[in-house]
Amino acid sequence: MRIINLQQFIRLPRGVLYTKFEPDIFCQIAIKEDSIPETNDWLYQDLLEIKSNDSVELDEILSKAVENGDSFELDYKCLTRDGLFKSDQLFAVFEKEDVKSLIKRLNETLDSYPKIE
Template sequence: MRIVDRKTFLAMPEGTVFAKYDPSIIREPMVKADSIGSEGKLIDFRYTSLTDEVDCSGSFERDGIMDLAEIEGAPFALHFNTLCRDGLFDADQLFAVWERDDIMGLITRLQQALADGYGSKS
């Protein structure tokens, strides 16, 4: 993993796995989509979340799903391809960018957790 500034991050390709970084705090993992330009300069970006996008048609449905999850323990599905726009334009924002080995390590760990915690699907 490495820490980069906003300008470096905006120049990175789609598919880059990253997290916003505040001093000593690595936020949730996301996947970078496209960078958005204006007047020949990259100014913003789109991303997909890996942890917090509920599979729903909108905020009203999401609220209902989350209420049932909290009150009744109802399971719900995540959506891993919901495109979001950052829109914060924070020139000082730093990004923790995952390297290939970091991603492979996470995949390996998740596969082990899947086998240990959920068993084989027969």
């Protein structure tokens, strides 16, 4: 894993697994998509995006999950624009070996994953 600055991050190709980094704090893990270099912005795939049509439906889904224990789907096709324009933002970027190790660990978990009721 490497810590890089915004300018280095913007130059990275799409498909990089990363998390925003504040000294000693890692944020959500996401997949970088296209950069918008003119504005130091980019698109990303949040790995915890909830599948919904709008914010009203999203609120309903989460309310039912909290109140009734309902399960819900995640959306792995939804892209989001960062849009925060924080020029001093740092990023922890997964290197290829880090991604392989993460996949290996997830596969180990999957082999004996329990049914959640």
